[in-house]
Amino acid sequence: TRSTRPQRMLKAVQKNATRGDPLSVISAIDRFCRHSEWAMNVGDEKGTILDSVVSEVNPAMALELGTYCGYSTVRIARLLPPGARLVTLEFNGDYAAIARQVIEWAGLEDMVQLVEGASGDWIPRMKEHFGVKTFDFIFLDHWKDRYLPDIKLLEECGLLRKGTVVLADNVICPGTPDYLEYIRNSPSYESNYFRSHLEYTKAEDGLEKSVYVG
Ligand SMILES: O=C(NCCc1nnc(-c2ccc3[nH]cnc3c2)[nH]1)c1cc(-c2ccc(F)cc2)cc(O)c1O
Numbered sequence: 001t002r003s004t005r006p007q008r009m010l011k012a013v014q015k016n017a018t019r020g021d022p023l024s025v026i027s028a029i030d031r032f033c034r035h036s037e038w039a040m041n042v043g044d045e046k047g048t049i050l051d052s053v054v055s056e057v058n059p060a061m062a063l064e065l066g067t068y069c070g071y072s073t074v075r076i077a078r079l080l081p082p083g084a085r086l087v088t089l090e091f092n093g094d095y096a097a098i099a100r101q102v103i104e105w106a107g108l109e110d111m112v113q114l115v116e117g118a119s120g121d122w123i124p125r126m127k128e129h130f131g132v133k134t135f136d137f138i139f140l141d142h143w144k145d146r147y148l149p150d151i152k153l154l155e156e157c158g159l160l161r162k163g164t165v166v167l168a169d170n171v172i173c174p175g176t177p178d179y180l181e182y183i184r185n186s187p188s189y190e191s192n193y194f195r196s197h198l199e200y201t202k203a204e205d206g207l208e209k210s211v212y213v214g
């Protein structure tokens with residue numbers, strides 16, 4: 001049967017990127033998505049905003065919801081300080097299998113814990129299962145209707161601390177109106193919108209950066 005888009009993306013990484021070189025993995029995926037087949041990675045334009053926020057936070061403990069093929073996982077993990085950890089959650093087993101190989105090709109498997117399952121099931125288990133106290137940085141890039149329930153769940157599970165930075169992708173396209181309304185009106189967060197474009201297109205999209213103030 002015909003290969004899937006994530007499988008073709010992985011082939012492009014293995015063909016065009018150098019093992020152990022995260023930047024070559026990132027550019028191989030961006031080239032594939034610009035010149036061969038669009039895919040829902042955060043992309044290069046929003047990716048530079050992601051990079052600047054991760055570098056500013058310099059997290060020891062980071063969480064990503066929505067691994068997909070591991071593009072943003074590699075973008076984040078390559079910037080982490082030694083000993084830091086990134087837990088990334090993927091719902092779809094096929095995506096997870098590709099992401100593991102992309103992360104390994106980048107040589108970042110030691111910093112990354114990829115977990116397969118639903119955010120609603122795993123968030124309540126983060127503390128006892130991963131020995132997480134609180135997260136320093138969280139990247140929301142999973143199903144858009146899960147952003148709001150999951151940020152509330154993260155609060156309830158005591159996984160946020162004063163200063164935790166939450167960065168949300170796709171707040172315009174596909175859009176997360178209920179999440180935006182909540183986070184921008186909540187006294188527990190200071191939010192800023194970083195205007196950009198939907199990956200590899202001219203359509204508007206952006207990232208919402210929110211700092212938890214407790
Ligand atoms: O759906 C998206 N991303 C989500 C993938 C995912 N990968 N893993 C999950 C997961 C992970 C744990 C979960 N736990 C519960 N649900 C879960 C879902 N979700 C997405 C879609 C678009 C997009 C824009 C315009 C279009 F015309 C079509 C598409 C752009 C983007 O940047 C996206 O991120």
Ligand SMILES: [Mg+2]
Pocket residue numbers: 040041042141169170
């Ligand atoms: Mg996205």
